[in-house]
Amino acid sequence: MTQQPVDADWSRVRLHVVTGKGGTGKSTVAAALALGLASQGKQVLLCEVEGRQGIARMFDVDPLPYAERRIATGLRVGDRSPGVVHALHIDAESALLEYLAMYYKLGRAGKALDRFGVVEFATTIAPGVRDVLLTGKVFEAVQRNSRNKGATRYDAVVLDAPPTGRITQFLNVSGELAGLAKVGPIKSQSDTMMTLFRSPRTAVHLVTVLEEMPVQETADGIADLQAARLPVGAVIVNQVRPRDISAADLDAARAGHLDAAGIARDLKEAGVDTGDGLVDGLVAEAHDHAERRALEDAQHAVVGGLGRPTYELPRLAGGVDLGGLYELAGFLKTQGLA
Template sequence: MSAQRRPDWPKVRLHVVTGKGGTGKSTVAAALALALASHGKNVLVCEVEGRQGIARMFDVDPLPYEEVRVATGLSTDRGAGTVHALHIDPESALLEYLAMYYKLGRAGRALDRFGVVEFATTIAPGVRDVLLTGKVYEAVERNSRNRNAITYDAVVLDAPPTGRISQFLNVSDELAGLAKVGPIKNQSDTMMTLFRSPRTAVHLVTVLEEMPVQETHDGIEELRRDGLPVGGVVVNMVRPRDIGDDDLALARADDLDRDALATDLAEAGLPVSDPLLDGLLRVAHDHAERRALEDAQRALVADFGVPSYELPRLPGGVDLGGLYELAAALKEQGIA
């Protein structure tokens, strides 16, 4: 990223990352946290689905219900910040809530032993989401109730999939029929002031395929209807664009010069045979078809009216080194 490039979301404190299953949502959340953790900034990345995906991304032990330092952010001329991670489960969040607001220390743990906590979070899914998002809210708003906790410059939430994201964040409406008054209702209303504010951005992850792109479009429309702030679209696992448009058109039409391909192989010292040539031409055709599909989906993403970012498909999969590579790409494109 050039020194003059300003990030697209300078006022955002809470970055919510959602996407259809299989699009690499957790990978993007982890890479975004690394990208944000530059210039000496501290970032917290949270997960709420119980999959321990963030721990696998950073190659650390399964995360407990506490904030654990997992990485150093991208290095810049002003130094690198830190990335902490937190695995939030509703039972632990409820016990913390009871201890913080009702001073139920041992009594709260006794409730857990009797199964009351599990009962409460299972029978009332709306309460479960309030507890999960409530911990995220607390990390963003860190106040006098938690003086010894780390203060973060940004929080990244590896959120539920696109199909559930509006319901998950719209906790006030979810509780409307369950709790019309009381502390939980008050807490949910307070959280909605953050979730609907310019300090929050909901980023959607997709790949250049028809169903994920359509679900991303539907997710954006639903977020807008619910008054939740739409961030950017991260197009993940993009294939390399190292073949020219003219050659792609020839490959798609099965018009590549077979003799020229044979000559190139021979000049490279490779054995030339009809089965090899047939296989290479078939692969070229399939690649050209795939690129045409991706270009059509990319055009649809461009019409969503929000900033978009692209991350490459990493041939060897995503390890910690690859995560830093993706973080650098996000930062260069201005998301952080």
């Protein structure tokens, strides 16, 4: 049921920004995408900016410092050697200290400012400045240059970004700074970053589940991104339930036309005790499941009308552990996103 329009070519993309409404699993999808890209033999950096140490929990490693750290390898495909996934936890305070050291040669002086609370003040007084610092580190990872000697050059960077409701503001750093800094290095840096964020080398992927509110927020997010001239990537439908019941049986369950006597007979033949209202309970559960499926099918049609390449990831019965991440990475790779 995946939809892949002709323009679904991700080969030019260097920066994959993954967003989604809270609870849709955007961090899981970002991690799976990083693993999928690494399976192509690519060197991949997986970044997070929300301060939750979600990457460390998903990959079962120690909390990440403000430093790039190798955490996994990609899937092995044939004789090709898999690439490596590095991870980076970005916080605004550390990013500002690095910025001061890199552009103003304020090494120890910058740390002194940190002790006096100047850094925390600078990164909280103006949210636009904070976003420039966070996205600036991501930009540097994509655009590695002579200022960062000896650093790993990545084929792809995956950003576990803020939720859909804030993603346009987060990426549109030049617009957010318009009333704060009209000239100077911060303004110049934000304008330079926008050349990347608005280019074909960037794609903003939106994660949703088949529920009305997340799907509507995805539609609104696409409209906001397009209005800001930011490149919309794919829509990734997460936690899709298996479609292993026929349409006819679902219709019968919704209408209350299931053969309860036949169900009871089949259970008895299988040696199952049908006492204590078991059959009635099963019929009620079937009705609820059919109603849920009908709602999901309606939202699936809405997603199909968003005009974006669409990919699906299944709901994993055992939850998502490291093995589950690799399984989801395989689905993304098979469908062509990774």
